[in-house]
Amino acid sequence: MADKKKVWKIASNVLFGVLIIALVVPTSRMWIQQGLMKIGLFKPNLETPKAEATSTENKPASNQPEVSFTDDNDKITHISDLKGKVVFLNFWATWCPPCKAEMPSIQQLKEKFAGNDQVVFMLVEIEQNKEGAHAFLKEGKLDLPIYYPATEIPANWLGQSIPTTVILDKAGNIAAHHEGMADYSRKEVYNFITELINK
Template sequence: MNIRFNSITMRIGLFIIAASVLTACGNPTPSNKPEKEKEQPIQEIQHPKVADVSFKDKSGNVVSLSALKGKVVFINFWATWCPPCIHEMPSINTLRQIFKDNKNIEFLMVDVDNDIDQSAGFMEKNNYDLPLFTPAGEIPPEFLGGSIPTTVILDKNGQIIERLEGSRDYAAPEIVKALTELTKAN
């Protein structure tokens, strides 16, 4: 009887651990959002004015979001130690390959740990073809709240149209379709 109880207890414990790992990793930066808002994915956010955020690539080149106006921008905030980030990485790589020849979309993979050498090693080891960046300044809370991975999608006017916290399958047909429509919109 004790052996059976321990087995059930162990299974429940493993389920709880797996469920918590597959949701999202905590973000080391504090969030100004109320707890209730953090729990729900944010969809179709409209901000009258989005801050001009900048990112730095491995060569030290700085890219600002204002310079990318006229393009759809897919920004993924992640870290190499984050299991949900690692879980969604193959689908982001597939998504980028789908849009590789589309000049109307940019992908920015932003390492929130600011360790671009480590993240570059991770990308190389896994054969991912994703452009790496680190924050070139503070990330506003409308971009990155309480957890990673967080993905922000900007329309061609530089407005946030989607912010998704937690791991997703970005190669899903509905996401490909939505991004295709965004890249074709004026």
């Protein structure tokens, strides 16, 4: 009986140690978060925010403030120039483990739309850390288009938390807004974007 208690105590101490390491080491956290996404947690919110649905009825997209982003070559992309396309915007930073954890799912979603010029993916590294962004992409073997803010990001797009994802419809209005990590490789995300393309 004493031996069983001793073994149980050692096993629980080892498990506790593993959990502490997993919480402290960022790469371990990312691995755990990705595992939780694979079992069906972290579903993205694909509903138009109520405030946005009300405001866009009274305020045409053409009257919304101009938002622009730059790429690595300092080429500016204005969101207004992307009218007629569905735009998937993901706001992230290189120091954010949940941001990094969801990136492979965004890669999978992007690959499902390969060759479709009706959808644009823009992963916006909000702190202008070009070197860190590309180091992460290389390490994760990801092929995602990285952009950086060239103008102020509207508060209804990006509040106080990252990662945040915004999907704009072809008129430039918010079709979906999700704060926090999510699994974007899910079939319902693909279907949601496909429906927006076909409207």
